[in-house]
Amino acid sequence: MKRLIERGLMFGNLIAVDSPALIERYNRALEHLTGQRTGLADFHIDISGYSPEVGDELGDHLYLNQGGCNRQFILLTTEQKGAPLLGMKFSTSRGILRQFIEENEAELFALTARDAVGGELVNSVFSVESPEKLFDIRKVTIEADTTGGTVRQAEKLGQLVDRFKTKDDAWFDDVLIAQMIGMAKETGDVTRNPVRLKQMTFAQENFWTAHFGGLYLFRGMDHPALIASGEKDALGKLPIKYVFDMDDRNQIAKFFEFNDLVEPIVKARGIDAAAILRQKMDFIVVDAAGDAGIDLSDATRADIRALARSHAGHLPSEYHALRELVEWAEEGGKWPRISSDHPAYFYTLRAADVKDAELVNMLLSELAPKDIRQLFICHKELFYRLYQGWSETKKSYVADFLAREYMMDKAGAREALFGHEAPMDDHPAPREDVIERVGPWGAIRRR
Structure with missing residues (x-):
């Protein structure tokens, strides 16, 4: 694979993490998400914050994607939106991460100036131990915050500010004012610079997954089908009428045509x-x-x-x-x-x-x-x-x-x-x- 790497055809467009400040932010997020840290002086990350060098060091290339179902992510910079997604388990994951970064670019730019943002692509299920479980995946929701909980704290501060604005005699509530001042030291002025990330949920109707040898699930179609890269008989009984594999060329052609x-x-x-x-x-x-x-x-x-x-x-x-x-x-x-x-x-x-x-x-x-x-x-x-x-x-x-x-x-x-x-x-x-x-x-x- 060396010639692919040398020509930028593999591991291309990764983001370099080579400063002590960025490495420390990455480690805080990594420890928060996985309980582990890296001792590397420099490494590279993809759109999700996964690093092949850190994976080698930890002996676990699924350290941010245990079970290959609910991918965690670490954002150090909004520039990650242009990086690839390595070790993809679902074809929709990179598009979801990129859209999340683009929709929240200003907020993420402000947040990552001081801390890493960590989070998770939360599927409707927590594991895919059998092919049948793939059919329970209906949506993916993004949960994200800084290591220090800035977004969560900003939301609480926003609620306190709302209370202050609507409560009678709020100017005389010393406890409420003290709480707002304390939180504002951590989050900044949320009335002028709101630190809120959009709540984003993505429907999962049609997708490819690397699980079970590779499967293409097309269920949001007039004529749904699942197409397997391996032997279809090995998948067992599934809640879909038509299941094909790569030997079913005529059936796949008809599936394309009918839809x-x-x-x-x-x-x-x-x-x-x-x-x-x-x-x-x-x-x-x-x-x-x-x-x-x-x-x-x-x-x-x-x-x-x-x-x-x-x-x-x-x-x-x-x-x-x-x-x-x-x-x-x-x-x-x-x-x-x-x-x-x-x-x-x-x-x-x-x-x-x-x-x-x-x-x-x-x-x-x-x-x-x-x-x-x-x-x-x-x-x-x-x-x-x-x-x-x-x-x-x-x-x-x-x-x-x-x-x-x-x-x-x-x-x-x-x-x-x-x-x-x-x-x-x-x-x-x-x-x-x-x-x-x-x-x-x-x-x-x-x-």
């Missing part, structure tokens, strides 16, 4: 579909070359395509199906009928413009894992796991490609691959006419 969750890449507006498909073809060639032990050092796109020409007979069916699709899009070739049981099928799709597009793209990246760019962007946990089993030549090529082609403009790459333009008109062609004209994937415009 309008995906669109063909060649149908998407505002993107260069042929270029995206050609890049996927290159990745498939790289995968085949890596398995064959071919040296890919310093390979360019021209080199990859020369390999494809010279080894065309040994390339997998995914490559040839995508090539036919590109020929159709660019040159008006024969329409390739790629059914859902074809290995190339999920390479031809991306998430539609829906609320859960990130979760859908995450699932698609697992169904089409040879597309290493989409895998890295949408499902880093799976990318890192698969990376460890790749040949050295493939590891080198992938790390170099991502550093060169993706890290230079991450936002632009994401927009080019997954962004959505507004439709040009509000009255698209009837579905039946479109299918009759261009095939089963809908209204596809040739370039």
Whole structure:
């Protein structure tokens, strides 16, 4: 994994904690939450305050996430909102933390100027010892305060101030006045600078979890389903009608279709579909070359395509199906009928413009894992796991490609691959006419 770290593809954008003041604040919060302290002179933290170096020191990389269910967090700075979330157990956790920081940025900036803010993402359940317990998770509530209880004390002071304003003869209540003065020394003037964090609760309808080998739960859909990365039979009886695993390709395709969750890449507006498909073809060639032990050092796109020409007979069916699709899009070739049981099928799709597009793209990246760019962007946990089993030549090529082609403009790459333009008109062609004209994937415009 060293080459990934060196290229900023792993542990990138972490926040350095390297001053005695910050380390002491971190230790106060860490002791408050876990009863432990770190003796490190410097380390790095993610959006939740988790540090891989501290995890190594403590021999426990779940020190802020015991049981992987109710993640605790330590905020030293609002800059953590741009950091990744390492060791993710639920796909919604980073988004929740980022929104919490952004919604309370001014308050958190003031609080972290003097102390660390610690808290917890409190699920509806306290453990997930069985897959069935995941269905009891309905919401996540954020609880947070400084180590010294500033927010709690400010709330009490606010209540005392309200009493003072409304109580008759309050000016003569020496005890009440003394209480307010004592608390104000700790919290500041809450009437001018209110130290209140918004009470935030997030519904949890659709999410991915790392538990039980990886599960995608889509229950906020017209046609709900759970999709497992491992064997579905090992999950036992669950309170949902449809349970699939990665071998149920036809059923997953129908699930996508019935819920309008995906669109063909060649149908998407505002993107260069042929270029995206050609890049996927290159990745498939790289995968085949890596398995064959071919040296890919310093390979360019021209080199990859020369390999494809010279080894065309040994390339997998995914490559040839995508090539036919590109020929159709660019040159008006024969329409390739790629059914859902074809290995190339999920390479031809991306998430539609829906609320859960990130979760859908995450699932698609697992169904089409040879597309290493989409895998890295949408499902880093799976990318890192698969990376460890790749040949050295493939590891080198992938790390170099991502550093060169993706890290230079991450936002632009994401927009080019997954962004959505507004439709040009509000009255698209009837579905039946479109299918009759261009095939089963809908209204596809040739370039």
